[in-house]
Amino acid sequence: MAAEIAVQGPAAPGRGKARLSLWDRLMRFSDIGISAWAIVVYIFLYLPIVVLVIYSFNKQVLNITWEGFTLDWYFAEPGSKEDPRVKGVLRDPDILGPFVTSMQIALLSTLGSVVIGVLGSFALVRFHFRTKTTWDGLNYTKIIIAEIVAGVSTLLFFVQLNNFLDTYVGFDFFNIFQPGFWSVVIAHIAWNIPFVVVIIRARLLGFDRSIEEAGADLGANPVSVFFRVTLPVIFPGILAASLLAFTLSFDDFVTTFFVIGQSYNTLPVQIWSMVRMGITPEINAISTIMMAFSMTIVIFLELKARVSEVL
Numbered sequence: 001m002a003a004e005i006a007v008q009g010p011a012a013p014g015r016g017k018a019r020l021s022l023w024d025r026l027m028r029f030s031d032i033g034i035s036a037w038a039i040v041v042y043i044f045l046y047l048p049i050v051v052l053v054i055y056s057f058n059k060q061v062l063n064i065t066w067e068g069f070t071l072d073w074y075f076a077e078p079g080s081k082e083d084p085r086v087k088g089v090l091r092d093p094d095i096l097g098p099f100v101t102s103m104q105i106a107l108l109s110t111l112g113s114v115v116i117g118v119l120g121s122f123a124l125v126r127f128h129f130r131t132k133t134t135w136d137g138l139n140y141t142k143i144i145i146a147e148i149v150a151g152v153s154t155l156l157f158f159v160q161l162n163n164f165l166d167t168y169v170g171f172d173f174f175n176i177f178q179p180g181f182w183s184v185v186i187a188h189i190a191w192n193i194p195f196v197v198v199i200i201r202a203r204l205l206g207f208d209r210s211i212e213e214a215g216a217d218l219g220a221n222p223v224s225v226f227f228r229v230t231l232p233v234i235f236p237g238i239l240a241a242s243l244l245a246f247t248l249s250f251d252d253f254v255t256t257f258f259v260i261g262q263s264y265n266t267l268p269v270q271i272w273s274m275v276r277m278g279i280t281p282e283i284n285a286i287s288t289i290m291m292a293f294s295m296t297i298v299i300f301l302e303l304k305a306r307v308s309e310v311l
Contacts, residue, residue, distance in 0.1 A: 049291065056284035061085050063281050073285040089285045098270040105181070105266065106250040109188035113245045114238060116189070117196025124197070125204040142194040151258035154187045155179075158259060179261030187259050188252060192245040199244065203237030243297065 056074075060067040061083055072081065076088040089095045124136060142150075158177050165172050176182040211233070215225045231238075253268040260269065267286070274283055 052284050053288050053291075056281050056288045058281050058284075061280060063279055063284070073281040074289075085280065087282055089282055089289065092282070095267070095270065095282075095286060098265045098267045101181070101264055102250050102267040105184050105188060105256075106246045108185045109192060109249040110242050110245040112185070112189040113192035113196050114242050117193050117241060117245075118200055118238065120193065120197050121200035121204055125201055139194045139197050142191070143198070147191075147252075147254045150191060151187075151255040154190070154255060155258040158183055179259055181260075181264050183259045183261070184256050184264070184266070187255050188249040191252070191255060192248055195244055195248065196241040199241040200234065200237050203234045207233060243301075247294070 055063055055066070057069050057071065058066055059070045059072075072086050072088060074088050074090055076086055077091050078084075078087045078093075080086075087094075120135075120139075124132060124139075158179065161177050162172070165177070172178070176186070207230075212225050212229055215229045216222075220228065251268060252266075253272060256266050257269055257272075260266065265273075267290075271283060271286060274280070
């Protein structure tokens with residue numbers, strides 16, 4: 001061993017320290033780079049929203065330059081100012097009417113899609129049948145399909161269905177398939193069901209069936225087991241699916257635009273018709289209120305989740 005060491009001789013100076021590649025040298029500053037990149041991304045995403053909120057308080061009607069702070073775009077009565085274009089969104093009937101319609105459609109479509117989605121989730125998780133794979137694939141197909149394709153296909157479906165009912169049935173089912181309020185509700189239910197099924201199904205896959213068996217062993221009938229055992233466990237998933245369905249329905253424009261007809265108007269369609277005439281602080285005020293409403297729901301759910309973890 002000593003002879004081998006003697007043959008090798010002393011180590012060359014500098015050879016004991018490995019040379020770092022360019023990538024390794026750059027990664028020593030990775031924390032700074034990631035932080036800087038995150039700041040740039042957040043500025044890119046949220047700076048337009050900040051500008052939108054600020055200009056919702058702008059006095060100028062054209063909304064090109066800042067002229068001063070005002071709350072007229074939120075609270076001014078129509079016709080109370082010298083310029084008739086100055087209208088407070090909280091007092092403008094052209095905004096309040098579509099807003100109420102959007103809320104009604106969103107609530108009804110959320111209720112319908114959650115009920116059908118929960119039943120469909122139980123069918124896909126708890127039962128086995130030949131066409132299960134087919135129905136599962138159709139559910140995901142509805143999610144990935146382009147919304148404009150869904151809107152056009154829904155309109156064509158309603159047109160063909162109305163022609164069939166008029167020609168062969170002679171009963172139009174109270175005109176619920178005519179373009180209007182109920183056609184939008186039905187279209188939104190069909191659009192939201194796959195999203196509800198995905199969320200509820202994920203909750204059911206992690207469900208411990210032994211607690212249902214324990215409830216049955218204690219003498220509870222299947223209905224009692226569902227409402228007193230199963231439903232409380234999957235309720236967080238139902239709540240999440242309901243909020244998602246409500247948001248998708250309330251914000252939907254493409255499908256609604258195709259099937260709503262002329263008698264009704266939702267808030268997204270109304271905003272689109274206003275944007276065609278130019279961006280005014282009134283549109284910014286509407287967007288600010290909608291964003292504040294969404295943020296309030298998110299904050300409430302986050303606080304509720306933290307309180308539940310503490311308790």
